[in-house]
Amino acid sequence: MDASLDFSVLKNQDTWKAFIIGIVLFCIIGFASLSLFGMSSSIYGVSDDIETVPDFIAPTMNRTGIDDSHPLDNGSLQLSNLRGNVVILDFMAVDCANCHYVQEHIETNLEYWRGLDGDYPVVVVSVATWYSLESFEQINETFGDSNSDKFMDWIVVNGGTETIILENGSRGDMAEYYSAQLIPLALVIDHEGYVIAKENTGLPLDRWKSFDNAVEKANEGDAEDLRFGIEKTDRSTYGVFIIGLFLGFLVYFSPCAFPVLPSYITYTLSLGMREEELRNNGKIVGSFPGPFAIGGYAALGQLTFFAVVGIIIFGLSEMFNLSGYLHKIAIAIAVLLIILGALMLLGWTSHLLSKVQKIIDNYQTNEDSDDVFTPRRNMYLWGIGYSAASVDCTAAAVFPFIGWLAVVGRTEFIFGLVGLMISVSFLMIAVTALVSFGRQAMIGYLRSSTGLIKAIGSWMMIFAGLGLYLYLTEPEMISMLVY
Structure with a gap:
C-alpha cells in the first residue's frame, strides 16, 4: 500500500461532482428515513379508546423551588394532583441523544x-424511563445539578415498575402503561387528564408545530x-x-441512524459493480453473493452487535454498566466514519493513521489493495457499523424493551426478541436487495463511472x-439548521 495521501483527487472534477451528488443523496435518503420514522412512531401506543392517562406516584429529586413547586408526598409527585393544569410529560433517559433535543425544545419554550x-397553567414533568439501567443518582447528577x-x-421524577396506581389498589410499570418502550416520548395532557398530543422524536418534521399548538389550545x-x-x-x-x-422498524429508520443510512446505501450500490474486473484480476474467488445474501450478511452483523451489547448489559450488568458509555461509543463511531471516508477519498493511505489502517485492513478488504475482495465479510462489518453508529437511538428503544420483556416472562421474552430480530433483519435484507437490484439495472452506467461512484x-x-457527530454533540446547531 502506498504510504502517502493522494491529494490530487481534490483537483479532479469528478471528486466535486461526487460531493454535490452526495449532498443531494444524503438529504433525500435522510429525509425519507425520518419521514418513515415519524409516520410509524405517531401510531405506536395510540388507542381509539379515549380515557384519562394512568395515574402515578413517583419520587422527585425534591429540589427546593423546583420539584416542590407542586404538592409532594414525602418527596414524591402524584400526577392526579396536577389536574387543572396542562401537563407536558417527557419520558427520557441520560443516555438518549434524541431525548436531549426534546429537552432543548422544552428549555426554549418553558418561559x-x-x-x-x-385558564390552565402549563407544568412540565420529565420522567426518567431507564429505571432498570440508570440509577436515580445518575439522573440527579445529570438533570438535577445546576x-x-x-x-x-x-x-x-424517576419512573419505576410499581409507580402506576391501578383502580384495585395494586401497582403497575410506568413504561408498560404509557407504552414508553420507545423514547423520547413527549405527551401533552390537558387539564382533565386526556392526552392531546404526542411526539417520539426531538426533531419532528413539522418543527413542533402541532405539539406547540396543542399546548396553547389546552392552556385555553x-x-x-x-x-x-x-x-x-x-x-x-x-x-x-x-x-x-x-x-425493529423504528430502530432501523431512527433519527440516529439517518446520517448513516445514505452512506450504507451508497456502499451497497457500489458493491459488486466491478465484479468482472475483479474476477479477471483474481481478486474474487468463487461465486459473487446475490442481493439477498449480501443483505443477509449485513443483517447478521446488525444482530451480532445487538447480541454483544445485550450480553454486556444484561449478562454482565453486575460487573459492567454500559449506561453512560453508549453516547461515547456513538461519537467514536462518528469520528471513525469521517476518518474512513477521508482515507477512501484520498486513496486509503496515511502515515499518521498507518497503525489504524493495518487493523482495518485485517478485517475489511478493499478491492484496490487486497489480494482477495470479500464482499460477504465487508457487508457483515457494515451491519455492525450501522448498528454501532445508531446505538444512541437503538438503545433508547431496544434495551428498555428487552429489560421489560425479562420481567414479563420467559415465553414473552423469546417471542419479543424474535419479533425484533425478524423486523430488523427483514428491513436490512430488503433495503440491501432493493438497492442491489437497482444496481443491476444500472450496471452499464456504473461500470463506466467507477471513479465517480467510489467518490x-x-x-x-x-x-x-x-x-452523526453534530447530531450527538451539537443539538442547538442541528436544531438551527433543521428549523
Missing part, C-alpha cells in the same frame, strides 16, 4: 408556556377535539411479538460521520 394567560449542561429547571381549554387514548402495552405472546416487529461513497461516509 413562554409558563407565561400563557389561559452546574450540569443538561440541568432541568422543572419537575423530574379548547383542546377536546384533539383527545386520544394511550394504549397499555400488550403482555401477551402475540402482543410482545408485534411490539418487537414495530420497534460519492467516500463523501457519503464523511457526511455520515459529520452528521
Whole structure:
C-alpha cells in the first residue's frame, strides 16, 4: 500500500461532482428515513379508546423551588394532583441523544408556556424511563445539578415498575402503561387528564408545530377535539411479538441512524459493480453473493452487535454498566466514519493513521489493495457499523424493551426478541436487495463511472460521520439548521 495521501483527487472534477451528488443523496435518503420514522412512531401506543392517562406516584429529586413547586408526598409527585393544569410529560433517559433535543425544545419554550394567560397553567414533568439501567443518582447528577449542561429547571421524577396506581389498589410499570418502550416520548395532557398530543422524536418534521399548538389550545381549554387514548402495552405472546416487529422498524429508520443510512446505501450500490474486473484480476474467488445474501450478511452483523451489547448489559450488568458509555461509543463511531471516508477519498493511505489502517485492513478488504475482495465479510462489518453508529437511538428503544420483556416472562421474552430480530433483519435484507437490484439495472452506467461512484461513497461516509457527530454533540446547531 502506498504510504502517502493522494491529494490530487481534490483537483479532479469528478471528486466535486461526487460531493454535490452526495449532498443531494444524503438529504433525500435522510429525509425519507425520518419521514418513515415519524409516520410509524405517531401510531405506536395510540388507542381509539379515549380515557384519562394512568395515574402515578413517583419520587422527585425534591429540589427546593423546583420539584416542590407542586404538592409532594414525602418527596414524591402524584400526577392526579396536577389536574387543572396542562401537563407536558417527557419520558427520557441520560443516555438518549434524541431525548436531549426534546429537552432543548422544552428549555426554549418553558418561559413562554409558563407565561400563557389561559385558564390552565402549563407544568412540565420529565420522567426518567431507564429505571432498570440508570440509577436515580445518575439522573440527579445529570438533570438535577445546576452546574450540569443538561440541568432541568422543572419537575423530574424517576419512573419505576410499581409507580402506576391501578383502580384495585395494586401497582403497575410506568413504561408498560404509557407504552414508553420507545423514547423520547413527549405527551401533552390537558387539564382533565386526556392526552392531546404526542411526539417520539426531538426533531419532528413539522418543527413542533402541532405539539406547540396543542399546548396553547389546552392552556385555553379548547383542546377536546384533539383527545386520544394511550394504549397499555400488550403482555401477551402475540402482543410482545408485534411490539418487537414495530420497534425493529423504528430502530432501523431512527433519527440516529439517518446520517448513516445514505452512506450504507451508497456502499451497497457500489458493491459488486466491478465484479468482472475483479474476477479477471483474481481478486474474487468463487461465486459473487446475490442481493439477498449480501443483505443477509449485513443483517447478521446488525444482530451480532445487538447480541454483544445485550450480553454486556444484561449478562454482565453486575460487573459492567454500559449506561453512560453508549453516547461515547456513538461519537467514536462518528469520528471513525469521517476518518474512513477521508482515507477512501484520498486513496486509503496515511502515515499518521498507518497503525489504524493495518487493523482495518485485517478485517475489511478493499478491492484496490487486497489480494482477495470479500464482499460477504465487508457487508457483515457494515451491519455492525450501522448498528454501532445508531446505538444512541437503538438503545433508547431496544434495551428498555428487552429489560421489560425479562420481567414479563420467559415465553414473552423469546417471542419479543424474535419479533425484533425478524423486523430488523427483514428491513436490512430488503433495503440491501432493493438497492442491489437497482444496481443491476444500472450496471452499464456504473461500470463506466467507477471513479465517480467510489467518490460519492467516500463523501457519503464523511457526511455520515459529520452528521452523526453534530447530531450527538451539537443539538442547538442541528436544531438551527433543521428549523
